[in-house]
Amino acid sequence: MTIKLGIPSKGRLMDKTFDWFAARGITLKQTGAEREYSGVVEGMEGIELVLLSASEIPRELAAGRIHLGVTGSDLVRDKLVGWDRKLGELAPMGFGHADLIIAVPKAWVDVDTLDDLDAAAAAFRARHGFRMRIATKYHHLVHEFLKAHGVADYQLVDSQGATEGTVKNLTAEAVADITSTGDTLRANHLKVLSGEPVHKSQATLFKSRTAPWLDEDRLVMSELKNKLELGD
């Protein structure tokens, strides 16, 4: 048997993941044509490389179809309820940094904090007859965050892309989205609420607790942990 390692199948996230493993003596390689989704692991026996969309890696780990996987910590927390029962966090990898934040129109001079947002939502609902809409694709994380902070009178509306445009298009009053530089937000006349973000995300190596771990898999895993200089 072999350990299956799932990594993002394209883009910067894949390149940075290759670099991260290479710096630790493990060479991951795409095989065949550049766009072919297959790969090999050199420098260690017993590991099979699986190239996947970053957004599918949490599900595959939770289902135990891969043993290890690299994906954003935001995706794991949003997609998997009770994520830490199914997955273990092995190593934050130091790249792919992005914050999940809540942003409102810059013209809202009266709103900088969650307190302000809550008060504005109350007045908005009284005036417009419906709850203030926050556009996002991170429903679980955003709901948990707003609940923990006691914000009321809002609703989450689904937005799978171009989320920053929803306010101008009158389909939402505020947005909750991932940002690394904030350029898109500024270009759309939005500002980030002050205080801690909903979640600070980075690329992370996860381990599946549900995958079949045979004795020989555990041996490979402990060798891998040594190479990666991970504690137990």
Add this chain to the structure above:
Amino acid sequence: MPVTSISKSRVQAEAARLKAYFESQGALGVETDILLPAEVLLDLYGEDIRHRAYVTSDPARGEMMLRPDFTVPVVQMHMDSGADPARYTYAGEVFRKQDDMLDRDPEYIQVGYEVFDGNNPAAADAEVFALFSNVLAPLGLRAATGDIGILMAAVRGLNTTQARRNALLRHIWRPRRFRSLMNRFSDKGTEIREENFARVRANMAAQNAPAIGLRTETEILDRVMALSTDASEKPISSGEIELLNDILSLKETLPNVLSALRDIAVDMEAILPAVNQLRARVDALDARGVDVENLEFETSYGRTSMEYYDGFVFGFYAEGRADLPPVATGGRYDALCSVLGQGRSIPAVGGVMRPAMILAVQEDVL
């Protein structure tokens, strides 16, 4: 934990037995749809219910929800029937995702009893509690009671602005935010309020962004004015804050709570009607044979878990098992009815029990 060792058919038989008991006490047995339009529920309960309910979409009917509780459909059915007063009982499945407690069942059977009778609220409260207490007596459960109406009356009576009272009332069911609002409106919060307004004034001076979205400039300016007023308004007195804290921390047997509340009412007259209501309920419970001398009462009980209750609240729990869901809960929900009745006031009190939990406690298989 899912009460898996008990078969569904046994749970259904127990549910039927309980429903028959409530019918024998004068309730009309009713059925409601399992698939409900989501809109009303979402508007009433907000994101919490969307997160916990199974929502699906129908191309013709829009968003639909698997019944997360019976209260709303039963209230709606009652309004359409026009009968008054009325007593109902029902039994059936409810569906709730258990994100935070994955080992609890997402589908379980509830049996409920609801009273729509405005003639004597204290008697109606006592009637529901006493019936539940009778049914559950053999199980040796711990009963908890409270009254959200006491805290609401105290807030309504605060000697401060309507805006502050409204802000506090809105967050009665979110203790953490309620507490932070109390701080902000108190002497300790004066600096925070001044800073808030100064920050907003600085934003205004620097503001050059275009107005986008549905929230208008007027709405923004209204809030700026509100912050300005709040910054200069004198704080809620330390005496009143202390009384609120006293009320919030009350946890005693009913007779002791009553005497403590009567003392507080000397300095806070606004709570007197609510305290008198509590006293009337205690008398009504006593008249129905409930052991009020030893009944627990906690002013803050039900604030986090029972979002729409606004008066009497109660629950029955398996002793020493805080990890398990309550065997039964209930309370008064006049405000919810008045929202659903669009201003028509229909005083209502009721409760639900979980037959699977009853069987589990009986057979000690927890």
